Amino acid sequence: MATVKPGRSRGTPVKENGTKLEEGNKTIMLYLLDLKKASAEEMRKSVYANYAAFIRKFLLNYCTSKEISDLEGELSSIRNLLSTQATLIHSLAEGVHIDSISTKASEASAINGLLNTEHREPSDLEKWSVEFPDLLDVLLAERRVDEAIAALDEGEHVASEAKETKSLSPDILGSLQTALMERRQKLADQLAEAACQPSTRGKISVQHAKPSPIEHLVWRAYTAALSQLVFSAIAQAASDSLSIFGKEPAYTSELVMWATKQTEAFAILVKRHALTSSAAAGGLRAAAECVQIALGHCSLLEARGLALCPVLLKLFRPSVEQALDANLKRIEESTAALAAADDWILTYPPKQSGRSSVASLGNTAAFQHKLTSSAHRFNLMVQDFFEDVGPLLSMQLGSQSLEGLFQVFNSYVNMLIKALPGSIEEEANFEGSGNKIVRMAETEAQQIALLANASLLADELLPRAAMKLSPLHQANYKDDPRRRTSDRQNRHPEQREWRKRLVSSVDRLKDTFCRQHALDLIFSEDGDSHLSAEMYINMDGVQMREWFPSPIFQELFLKLNRMASIAADMFVGRERFATLLLMRLTETVILWLSEDQSFWDDIEEGPRPLGPLGLQQFYLDMKFVMCFASQGRYLSRNLHRVVNEIISKAVAAFSATGMDPDR
Template sequence: MAPKPSPTTPRSKHSRNAVAFREDVRGDGSSGAPSPPDSPMATPVAPTPATKKRGLRTPSRKINALFKRSVRADKGGGVAGHQRASSEGGTLHTSRGMRLGGLAAFEAGTVDLDNDLSGLTEKGIDTLRAELAALDGECAEELRKAVHANYTHFISASQGIIKLEGDTGALRNLLANAATLMVKLKEVAAPPPAPLAATVAEEAAAASSAAGDWEQSPDGLRWADALDEIEVALAERQPLDALHAVRRADKLVPRLSAAPPADIPPPAHIALEARVERQRAEMDARRQRLAALADAALSDALAAGGTDLRASSVAAVRAAAGVLAAAAGGAHAARRLLDAHSARLRRLQQQLLKPQNAGGGDADGVEYAGALAQSVFRALAAAADDTAALSSASAPELSSLLVVWALQETERFALLLKRHALAPFAAPAGLAATVSCCLLALVHCRALEVSHGLTLAPRLMRDLWPACEQVLQRRLRRLVEEVRTAAAEDTKTIAAAMGAGSQSGSQLLPAAQLVLGEIQTCVRILTPLAGPRMAAALRQANTDLFGVYAEALAGAFEGRIDESGALPPALSSAVQPAIEQAAALSEDALPKALAPLHDSCGVLCDAGALQEHLAQLVSRLGPYVV
């Protein structure tokens, strides 16, 4: 029996929205055609204004046509149930574990049941329900298969999870036990709890009351008066008055810090100890202020003396040094005193470097050297006197400080002398000017040694002698050419004398006189600087000069040898007198010239070296002796 035609009604909103779902259910291209009129599944729908243009393409007719084809396929294939043949488009599948192609829209989640399925007929809805039931069975089967396939792994994972949970619980218990143990250890090692706030407040009040009572006591009033005296003296910048006040306060400290009675309560005992420590700290602070005041007074006293170091008040300097020694110790006072003298000396040395003090007429630097030496060694003498005024039980320490400081100032003086006097003026002026500058310094140094026992001359000569030795070497180098020229003239003079039939006698010729005169001049200039260094330099100069003379004399004769290897007859007769002149110079004249320094420097004439030079002269001129 054909289904009853549906009444002619206007097309609803749900039937209009079911078009998308119909396209999914249709599957292949042929399913979109209208159902044949003889289909038992077809349900004619009366045309409505909304469906006149599109014919019979309503949701119910499309679904009925789809189901009609399914029924025909079931009958033709002889397959029971809902088994269907797969169409060309692959939209229909068997119901054994497979899904209907049109149900993919349900799986994709793009189906709106209210809009897409509201226009289906009752049979279409039953068909869809059956398909959904088949899909549910398929899902259950797949789930069963998955569970069966992974059951072993699931059991293993479950056992591992259970074991991991057990290990985690054990570890949590261990950590909890360790934390509890640490808390207990902290509680055991913690200091005892502080006293109650009320107890602390009571003790503080008791200590404050005891401090107030002591301040009003006779000892407290005397202590306050002593501190006031110190403050007044420091404010008025009176080091001596401040020192006396500090000494009076120091006498009060032992009595104030005496041992307390045995029955004194602990809070009072603590307050007493705190008061004693506070008093000592106050005294230390005031001593430091007193030391700073005395240091400033010492510098001011030394700076107020003008160009003369001793024009300042000696009493003020020594008083300030004494206060500083009492406040900070004798060694500290000595260091500060020497530092103040050094600063004063620097100012004087800077003034000496000014052009108006050096003077334009000081061509050889002797005036500057004398002024510098005088200022330095007078400053050393003043510092020695001031340091001696601080002599006490620590006198050896003060003496060592003075000696070290004096050596440092002597080195600085030698450096200034070489830089501003010897190098620019004395060295170019010659050996005499250089020795004069050094001699002025040495005179003042030895005067200080006599007056204060400071032996600084060896250190001074060690620093100054290299400059003198350099000038001496330059002087000897300039003399070499003069000796060679004079030796050549000597050969002519001897030859002329021999040709005239006269004898040269014992009188020295010009070249020998030049060498002898230079040695005598060096002895005269360097005698004030007599010492080991000067003796060694002069001994070497004597040997070198005679060697130059012998070399020049031999060269003068050898330069006159003719092509036959013989000297001219006039010169041949002059060889023997020339050798005799050299022998007389080395054996008699030079030792006599160096004799004045024999007592202070020893033997300065190296006879062995002179004889060696003489032997070389004889070996070179001997073949020509006639």
């Protein structure tokens, strides 16, 4: 630029010319500032006028892939532009000899050329404010997310203090706040981009894996950033509408329709880039947190008369249901894999870390009783499941969660049934059992352990975990036993019915157990019966006889005593279940005898009638059963009734031969 030399031909002083030029330059600067403000105002009006198109364009480009090289290119262009502006201002200053303009004008242009023009050195805080955006750009370019987040937090803290203490001029403070907002948005873009990349989402198995902590963080950050952007914009639009149009119904209706459309667009993006990924991976907790974050931002609009949460709940529900199903499937598959290697030996649970620790369970029931390894794992996964489902009660997923968990528990019971020797073919068609391989429970102790697993889960652990779905779960009844008892008595009818279904599923296992042991007593390995009419009919004619119970009932007595001893160690504090089990086994054997038509056909119409010795032996066997059942406290009313009916039936068959049973 050519230097303008002052002329002397007209006698005008140089100082006067310089003053005029300086005043003209200041006028130009003021005009440029006014032009900038007018441009910003025009930009704001344009954004509001075309807000729907703006937000669509932003959302459509939200996950566009950004390469680091492009970012570096943009930074390089910005540096070149700043350098050009600095050169231009420096040349202008030299041309008009304005000494008051600082040689640091190039740095001032980075914050809109608005630094104090007084003759003083910038303070350390002002220098930091100028250099801080460059530091953030470097951190973002190098993808150092943690450091960028920390730096943004620090910058917002400094800006907040500077605003309170007025240690920065309004122009510099405004530029700093703008830089912080732009860099935070750029960080959100990077996280959103990462969420779209297959390398971040990963190709994992739904059955055996859960979302990684990095994926969890990305989905949360994406949802939080997008929620803040969309719902703050809706809130601002609501405020502007109220200030301009008041509460005019026509404009209010238009605002509601527009806000609903923006909310739907937001929900579609969250589903596409967060919920769908977490749901497919079985990440119920991640999905729940995304929903909670979105609902938290959305609910703030209710104070402005915009109730948009139902819109989000309706659109989010399918994805959350998918996550729910995937999580239940993962529990089922994981438990099945453990059951294939379970040694069916009861142990106390190992120490756990994380959410499934003693403190997180909120009770000590699981740590007072023994379970096998697969049951321990099943219980821990169920505890986590209900922790995850709890925040989703607003979506009315309680019934669906209970039903899904019942199906998973029923599938586990089917595997326990398959673990009983001799039950594989009989139970092969159980729904949910499929062709899963299960390790056999060979010993009586291992078989009773199967019942210990199922009964403890159904009677105590699962119902207690399901109480987390109840609104009363938030109340603390620790210091009020009467209120705690009342809560148990007034448990939600749906949960009471659910518990009955769990117990019914355990009864299938108990029936199979008793039936298998009854068959082992009654039949030999060759298929011969140890309980036939011949053993009583053929007794008459024997000269010498010692009166003892028949071998099969002696064996029943020994088996029950042996099982009672095993159960006493396994069911500490739950003796009633052991008693009911032995009662059921005794009833199974006697009911078999009562319903064996071939046995009674031989007694009543056989080739040889039932004689006095045979009747006495039969009477002795039945009374022996009632005696040891009574002593063991597992003589039920039903067993007592059936035994008396059997005795009466045998006496009637004997009386039909013309002999007097009283002799």
